[in-house]
Amino acid sequence: MAVYTQVPAESLAAFLARYDVGELVSAKGIAEGVENSNYLVDTTRGRFILTLYEKRVDAGDLPYFMSLLAHLDAKGLPVPPAIPDRAGVAIQELEGRPACLIKFLSGVSLSHPTPGQAEAAARAMADMHLAVADFGEDRPNSMGIESWRPLFERCGASLDDIAPGLDAELGAALDRVLAAWPRDGFDRCAIHADLFPDNVLMLGEQVTGLIDFYFASTDIRIYDLAIMHSAWSFGATGAEYHHEIGDALLRGYESRFPLSDAERAAFPLLASGACIRFALSRAFDWINTPADALVTRKDPLAYVRRLRHYEAMSHSA
Template sequence: MAVFTPVSLDDLTDWIEQFDLGRVLALRGISSGIENSNFFLTTEAGEYVLTIFEVLGFEQLPFYLHLMRHLADRGVLVPAPVPNRDGEILHALHGKPAAIVSKLDGSSQLSPGPAHCAAVGAMLARMHMAGQDFGIRQPNLRGLDWWHATAPRVLPFLSEANAHLLSTEIHHQEAFAASAVYRELPQGPIHADLFRNNVMFDGERLTGFFDFYFAGCDTWIFDVAVTVNDWCIDLDSGVLDEARVRALLDAYHAVRPFSEAERTAWQTMLRAGALRFWLSRLYDYHLPREAEMLTPHDPAHFERVLRERIARPAPPLF
């Protein structure tokens, strides 16, 4: 959620008239994140988030926006895209795709305890189940194919040890993706980026998941692994906190029981989740795009997480 495309109040004066939102009263860029240009938007009708999409195109975005609408209609706490008077939820601003969504209450919980992790686990399971009948299918665009395409671009920047780690882990994941166990894993739409800063809380009450713009269809257990790798670790070392892991997994399992195939895949999926974000952070760090207010994340964090997941097993799913 950086700002690659600046937007002013004057830019929105005429553009906002297609919505039943009244006049724009305030606009403020959001500095966190790395993919799109995001703004807090205040109008006479209330508070919203305006996003200009910098990477995803008009042909890809219906998946994300309609998924959010689908989940919201089924009681999952997510931002709802705001239609214009013609019922359209995907628009153009400065020649780029744009959307307005409702703003969630609360704030991000950056120091979660077991109760926060349990709330996240239960809502993630509800989200997976609610997405089963979503009619649009789009792959996880940061999955194995992207890993293969991106690794050669970052390898020249790595030490010999890290280049070896990246190459061997991709081979490990490739072999597992071809296995019979992998084919048995339940799949559907996933969030794929459910970090602490993409969830809102009011105290210990979860008020919503947001930033679905890395979502895609993939294994649900990969989504759980990505979530655990952020919510349930010591950020300095990457070591898992067993109490938080147990709270999140047990709450998820109570809503949607894990399968035996998922139990078998669990340790490998935790490694896959760490690999995905190590690779994307390497790319953003060494091959950055220009943007206002953008500070790339340190890729060394997920290198540590990946090495930690390889070195010692995590608590079991159930």
Template sequence: MAVYTQVSAEALSAFLARYDCGDLVSAKGIAEGVENTNYLVDTTQDRFILTLYEKRVAAEDLPFFMGLLDHLAAKGLAVPPAIKDRQGVEIQELEGRPACLIKFLPGVSLSHPTPAQALAAGRAMAEMHVALDDFAQVRINTMGIGIWGESLSRCGRPNMDSIHPGLFDRVASALTEVERDWPAYLPVSAIHADLFPDNVLMRGDEVSGLIDFYFACTDIRLYDLAVMHTSWCFDTEGRNYDPAIGAALLEGYGTVIDLAGGDRSALHILSMGACVRFLLSRAWDWLNTPADALVTRKDPLAYLRRLEFYQQAGATTFQ
């Protein structure tokens, strides 16, 4: 469950009074997500998402995230921008946390996407990339390749090997390969960096929204597609790869942005890098999340299995 900060009805009513959004009718904590506290808020006028930003989202990064969402919304993309209060302010404070009232988007988060849904999602990512071509703000990827070695060292050999024997050396070896072959020459832009299936809202086979931009940053544009590939094309445990989903993602993306041969080959090493990134963040959470925490830990080995798939399959996965 992702409700770290409790918000009283009195405090929420006072918060909503800053907006032209009606009076509070109901508020319910949202269990999905692990980074922030989220409430589904109904008022006499509409439905909203209230987000309180917890420790993993730095307050100084919020203007970048809000600016990116405003930019995409202004270009007609289905994203959830923050609502401005009567004074034109987006970023507020509530219960001692930075907070925003967010536009509610209809749709269902995916758990087992179909090829048709993957096709639509791949196209939606490419449309987002095109819309961000002229987005001027920059944010360093704080979860990017530059910190993976440090993250591995911080987890430590004994702790990593307690998760799985030999895990430290297996990740270190893969990281050496990724760092050696990283395609730094590819175009860089603002990217989502976390477009897992549960961050895409669907209505049937159509995308109704892209959400949860709180890892958004400036990085290799095609890395975004690689992250998507690692998260969409496997079962939850990372044991089974679905080539139909992979092909549909690339086809959908390619209907908007051409995937030339060199780009397709680079997706292999970018996907290995994405596996290292999520394996390490999951390992850190696995080792440091208290047993009584409200957040369910995610298995880092699910990304070790994905990493091993890409290592064994090679670039042929993307041909």
């Protein structure tokens, strides 16, 4: 469920009148996603996405996100920039929410990517990292390493209500990862920080869209790849590692942006950090979201199982 704010047809028609996009033909809420309210909008001149930003997206961050998307779009990357109205304004307000009219991208998100699709998606991530070399804006990672300890403490003993021993396991892993986390010596740039399979649109093995940049920030470049690797390379429960997908991701990325020896050595640690980040955010939502809420809770244990895989890799290195 991802339509939290209802938009009457009359309000949407008046909103669209600010743009050179034709008149409203139809609008339909989009169920995918959990952060914002999204509508598929058809007009007499084409198809667009209307996004209303809900509480989890800070309106103060929107100029950064839109600037990054505009930069990537200008570089030829398949991303969905916001469309400015006749006055040149991209970030609007609709039904009491910040809102943007966004370019529609064709393609479908993936549930079970093939190695060829994984390789293409990782190549697209590398192209994105190359394209931001001259992007001058900066945003701290709101879900970066500084947030993990406070988030762990906010979850508290309730972690053991999810699974016995989870508090101790995540606490010990957090101590190990924070102590070893690289503070310098690695490239930093604007990263997506959430490039799960459902945030990549594809037609066959062609990437047609990189979407949902609302965690984008400045951080370690290959941490972005580690997040992607942890999201793509496992079955839904996190218990089964698909090495052919993991290998394809690394192969695709390195076809554009080869990893250094230091980056290869640090990769299991960075992937462990990615697993801790998503295990904790999912655990917090699990603890604080009622079971009958419209938003489907995501299982934090799926990332705890991934974490065990990467920690085993670190120990065997």
